[in-house]
Amino acid sequence: PVLSGEEYRTLRDIGFTDSGINANLRLFMDCQKQMDFPLELAVIKGRSRTKKNPCGWCIETLRGKLSDSSQI
Numbered sequence: 001p002v003l004s005g006e007e008y009r010t011l012r013d014i015g016f017t018d019s020g021i022n023a024n025l026r027l028f029m030d031c032q033k034q035m036d037f038p039l040e041l042a043v044i045k046g047r048s049r050t051k052k053n054p055c056g057w058c059i060e061t062l063r064g065k066l067s068d069s070s071q072i
Contacts, residue, residue: 003032010045014044015048027066035069
């Protein structure tokens with residue numbers, strides 16, 4: 001499996017469908033390589049509860065974190 005069970009469950013808890021996860025799989029794989037992905041997902045999950053579009057907010061947050069880490 002590309003995503004760990006924990007990562008998959010957390011993404012589902014945020015609100016992602018299987019197709020949503022598959023559509024963003026490359027982003028998630030990049031996150032696995034460049035950050036502590038399970039930890040970041042846990043933080044994002046907590047903060048996403050107050051968002052109107054938790055999945056979209058999660059994607060934008062992860063993209064931002066990746067671009068920040070690539071500039072170091």
